[in-house]
Amino acid sequence: MPQRLTKTANEVFAEAMRQINPDVVAAYPITPATEVVQIFSQFVADGKVKTEFVAVESEHSAMSACIGASACGVRTLTGTSSQGLAYMWEMLYIASGLRLPIVMAVVNRALSSPINIHCDHSDTMGARDCGWIQIFSENVQESYDNFLQAVRIAEHQDVRLPVMVTTDGFILSHCLEVVEVLEDETVRKFIGENPERKSILDVENPFTLGALDLQDYYFEHKRQQAEGMKNSLNLIPLIGKEFGDKFGRYYDFAESYKLDDAEIAIVIMGSTAGTAKDVVDQLRDEGKKVGLLKLRVFRPFPANVIQKALENIKVVGIMDRADSVNAISGPLYPEICTSLYDSDKKPLLVDYIYGLGGREVREEDIQLVFSELFNILKTGKTYNLKYIGVRE
Amino acid sequence: MPTLKDLSKREERFVSGHRLCPGCGAAIVVKLVLSAIEKPVVVGCATGCLEVASTIFPFSSWTSPFIHSAFENVAATMSGVEPAYRSLKKQGKMDKDIVFVAFGGDGGTYDIGLQSLSGAAERGHKIIYICYNNQAYMNTGIQRSGATPKGASTSTSPAGKVIPGKVQFQKDLTEIMVAHEVPYVATSIIGRWNDLVSKVEKASKTDGFSFINVLSPCRLGWPHDPVLTLEITRVAADTCVWPVYEVVNGKYKITYKPKEKKPITEWLKMQGRFAHLLKPENESLLKSIQDEVDRKWEILLKKSE
Numbered sequence: 074m075p076q077r078l079t080k081t082a083n084e085v086f087a088e089a090m091r092q093i094n095p096d097v098v099a100a101y102p103i104t105p106a107t108e109v110v111q112i113f114s115q116f117v118a119d120g121k122v123k124t125e126f127v128a129v130e131s132e133h134s135a136m137s138a139c140i141g142a143s144a145c146g147v148r149t150l151t152g153t154s155s156q157g158l159a160y161m162w163e164m165l166y167i168a169s170g171l172r173l174p175i176v177m178a179v180v181n182r183a184l185s186s187p188i189n190i191h192c193d194h195s196d197t198m199g200a201r202d203c204g205w206i207q208i209f210s211e212n213v214q215e216s217y218d219n220f221l222q223a224v225r226i227a228e229h230q231d232v233r234l235p236v237m238v239t240t241d242g243f244i245l246s247h248c249l250e251v252v253e254v255l256e257d258e259t260v261r262k263f264i265g266e267n268p269e270r271k272s273i274l275d276v277e278n279p280f281t282l283g284a285l286d287l288q289d290y291y292f293e294h295k296r297q298q299a300e301g302m303k304n305s306l307n308l309i310p311l312i313g314k315e316f317g318d319k320f321g322r323y324y325d326f327a328e329s330y331k332l333d334d335a336e337i338a339i340v341i342m343g344s345t346a347g348t349a350k351d352v353v354d355q356l357r358d359e360g361k362k363v364g365l366l367k368l369r370v371f372r373p374f375p376a377n378v379i380q381k382a383l384e385n386i387k388v389v390g391i392m393d394r395a396d397s398v399n400a401i402s403g404p405l406y407p408e409i410c411t412s413l414y415d416s417d418k419k420p421l422l423v424d425y426i427y428g429l430g431g432r433e434v435r436e437e438d439i440q441l442v443f444s445e446l447f448n449i450l451k452t453g454k455t456y457n458l459k460y461i462g463v464r465e
Numbered sequence: 466m467p468t469l470k471d472l473s474k475r476e477e478r479f480v481s482g483h484r485l486c487p488g489c490g491a492a493i494v495v496k497l498v499l500s501a502i503e504k505p506v507v508v509g510c511a512t513g514c515l516e517v518a519s520t521i522f523p524f525s526s527w528t529s530p531f532i533h534s535a536f537e538n539v540a541a542t543m544s545g546v547e548p549a550y551r552s553l554k555k556q557g558k559m560d561k562d563i564v565f566v567a568f569g570g571d572g573g574t575y576d577i578g579l580q581s582l583s584g585a586a587e588r589g590h591k592i593i594y595i596c597y598n599n600q601a602y603m604n605t606g607i608q609r610s611g612a613t614p615k616g617a618s619t620s621t622s623p624a625g626k627v628i629p630g631k632v633q634f635q636k637d638l639t640e641i642m643v644a645h646e647v648p649y650v651a652t653s654i655i656g657r658w659n660d661l662v663s664k665v666e667k668a669s670k671t672d673g674f675s676f677i678n679v680l681s682p683c684r685l686g687w688p689h690d691p692v693l694t695l696e697i698t699r700v701a702a703d704t705c706v707w708p709v710y711e712v713v714n715g716k717y718k719i720t721y722k723p724k725e726k727k728p729i730t731e732w733l734k735m736q737g738r739f740a741h742l743l744k745p746e747n748e749s750l751l752k753s754i755q756d757e758v759d760r761k762w763e764i765l766l767k768k769s770e
Binding site: 096097099123124125127128129130131133134137138139140141142143144145146147149163164167171272273274275276279280281282283284285286287290 | 505506507509516517520521522523525527528529530531532533534535537538540541542543544545546547548549550551552553555556559561563580581583584587588
């Protein structure tokens with residue numbers, strides 16, 4: 074029987090890692106993700122896992138060591154946040170380019186400068202083009218469920234790409250929620266045996282990994298990598314459905330919340346989706362036709378799903394918890410625009426940048442967004458971008 | 466200690482077809498190092514001349530498993546490979562005994578790779594780290610590194626009208642590695658194959674991290690006549706510019722002591738990068754380099770007493 078426990082996202086990441094029982098974990102502490110490896114290292118110290126834990130001297134080396142381990146064909150996990158993810162940058166591209174199915178817990182935190190330890194999505198949004206699959210979580214339960222599914226997605230032979238599963242720093246990483254934790258045996262069966270891959274420990278069948286690719290091969294290899302990402306579009310909903318059939322919680326690229334007859338909607342990622350759903354409920358009670366699209370998978374970007382979900386909406390507010398500082402918008406906005414460009418029915422789109430550096434997002438903030446959207450619906454007058462909850 | 470004949474019978478682990486220059490020290494370092502190990506090896510390599518010249522896809526000169534990921538992190542990459550191996554051993558999924566060898570140039574070891582090297586050494590991974598030290602960033606076109614000797618003219622420390630080449634002495638990485646208190650640290654030269662081979666053999670039997678700093682001439686960057694590649698390293702040892710020694714569990718031993726210590730001009734005059742040092746106006750600079758070589762040699766003599 075699954076257990077209902079009270080846990081933080083950091084705790085469930087560590088718990089999922091224990092249940093996955095990887096061969097190697099290489100990680101480095103960073104607020105607010107530190108607990109993940111801290112708890113996990115206790116599992117190692119107590120002999121609860123078979124894992125070799127490599128307490129490296131930096132995040133750059135954490136990802137480098139994960140690359141080395143994963144190149145041996147073994148299951149390899151890690152976790153980080155913010156500056157740590159930024160410090161891994163170079164190696165993130167190499168992990169995906171070498172097609173290594175590493176799974177990483179990322180606790181979303183703002184990037185310096187100014188230094189700040191609290192939640193926004195600028196760290197993972199900055200890593201959006203590094204060839205990793207990115208799955209965002211609304212709550213502690215999703216953080217756990219997503220992490221388990223990530224192993225299946227990363228290791229699938231048609232995909233073979235690393236996956237980062239995110240949770241919101243402090244808001245989820247450090248807050249207790251009641252979650253259902255599966256039995257170890259159930260997890261073991263769900264993730265299955267580590268599929269066999271080529272290994273650089275196979276001295277009988279040596280090969281050179283990480284060779285110099287020049288004008289004559291680089292492009293083909295990058296093209297194959299792009300195909301792996303494309304293939305994940307088919308796989309991710311299948312895994313989400315299988316997970317749902319087995320454990321009752323279904324997952325897809327996005328969750329539509331009261332969108333069917335909505336005139337106004339917001340698109341949102343991460344923990345604020347929970348607050349926003351409450352606001353949608355309140356507005357619905359007032360008879361207003363509002364809805365919400367919670368995007369779970371940012372990479373691959375499920376453009377078709379987004380188009381179908383949003384094309385009948387009249388005005389859409391896009392909630393960006395990161396700023397691209399490009400004088401146009403945050404990072405989610407242009408992706409949504411792209412998804413809707415082919416549609417005949419183009420909703421009006423507005424970008425809202427919110428919650429940077431852990432700035433609290435209250436129901437009033439979301440209410441304000443909806444009232445802005447209603448105003449746009451009424452007047453037809455729109456704008457590109459607005460910052461929410463900031464003194465200016 | 467195997468003879469040359471024994472070595473010649475061993476499996477070739479670095480085969481011809483690579484694009485390293487004629488007279489390049491790196492290829493000789495790799496051949497000697499890998500021939501010294503009897504067990505199967507898995508090689509890691511930092512970005513640099515050696516890697517780009519030996520793995521141009523779809524070709525490879527490596528007949529053993531090989532991994533390259535980036536420039537500054539071969540020690541960290543191997544810090545994942547070696548635990549993966551240990552994990553599989555522990556689980557009974559690996560029956561082979563494998564020796565792990567990391568190659569990095571001086572740029573990837575002394576400078577940008579120092580952190581990952583230090584971390585791997587501190588954690589005590591069972592890796593033999595070989596620095597093929599050609600004393601500058603040769604792959605990108607002869608820029609100065611922390612390993613470049615004082616006075617050397619490089620493309621970023623050129624000998625000009627006002628500044629006579631690199632201003633600083635080189636970083637003493639070998640002593641930094643000794644300070645890590647890893648079980649085996651050594652320097653070597655390719656001009657004395659038996660010195661390098663016996664050291665690698667020792668390292669391969671060491672339970673823990675080993676570091677060997679091998680002087681590896683670069684005929685383009687130093688530059689020198691490529692037929693002198695081996696000889697030039699022997700002159701480096703004879704002038705004590707490159708002392709040849711090992712430190713086993715903290716105990717120093719000079720493994721090659723020149724019968725007669727030659728003046729550094731013998732070493733300098735073989736290489737274009739030092740040509741300006743031999744001009745009369747640089748006499749005091751020359752003396753300061755000789756004094757430093759003498760000082761370091763005296764310290765080493767004391768340590769190995």
